[in-house]
Amino acid sequence: MKLLLINPPWKRFFGETTFTPPPVLSYLGAYVKEEMPEVEIEIYDADLEEGKKHRGYNPLAYLNKHDDYLDRIKDLEDPIWQEVRQVIEQFKPGFVGISVMTATYTAGMMVAKIVKSLDKNITVIAGGRHVTPIPEHILETNDSVDFVVVGEGELTLKDFLNTPNRPQ
DSSP, X not given: OEEEEEEOOOGGGGTOOOSSOOHHHHHHHHHHHHHOTTSEEEXXXXXXXXXXXXXXXXXXXXXXXXXXXXXXTTOTTSHHHHHHHHHHHHHOOSEEEEEOOSTTHHHHHHHHHXXXXXXXXXXXXXXXXXXXXXXXXXXXXXXXXXXXOOSOOHHHHHHHHHOTTOOO
16 A cells, blocks of 8 residues: 655745655654554655755745746646656555645645546545635535545544545
């Protein structure tokens, strides 16, 4: 069983980058690995750009590049989306967990769409602060998301992966 946990790109569309994956994905991956050592887990931070130094927060970048962001976020031919596609293709997961914050909602749903375009049988699970208060809405408006985790995801994800007759 292979699980790919993804932090969707957002900062990179504005010329920014992170310097480490979000701690929540590391905690989630470590917990599942501890409880289920047979699961192969990868964490992919699509906001981390190789070879680029992390700079402090630059609010002007988000203001000045917002129009460019709006054009690029839905363009599946954008190099960032091509990288996301390549990571998913190379790892070949059975499950993809996407961390969705309000700022990364659109990007998270694009990641889900990319996953399903590659293989409709990959189970896509969304979690995070944005989806927790509106899980039904996420499922009703995004046909690429199969399940939503509400609240803390460690126990829920482990239980889900351990369920022998879980929906596929």
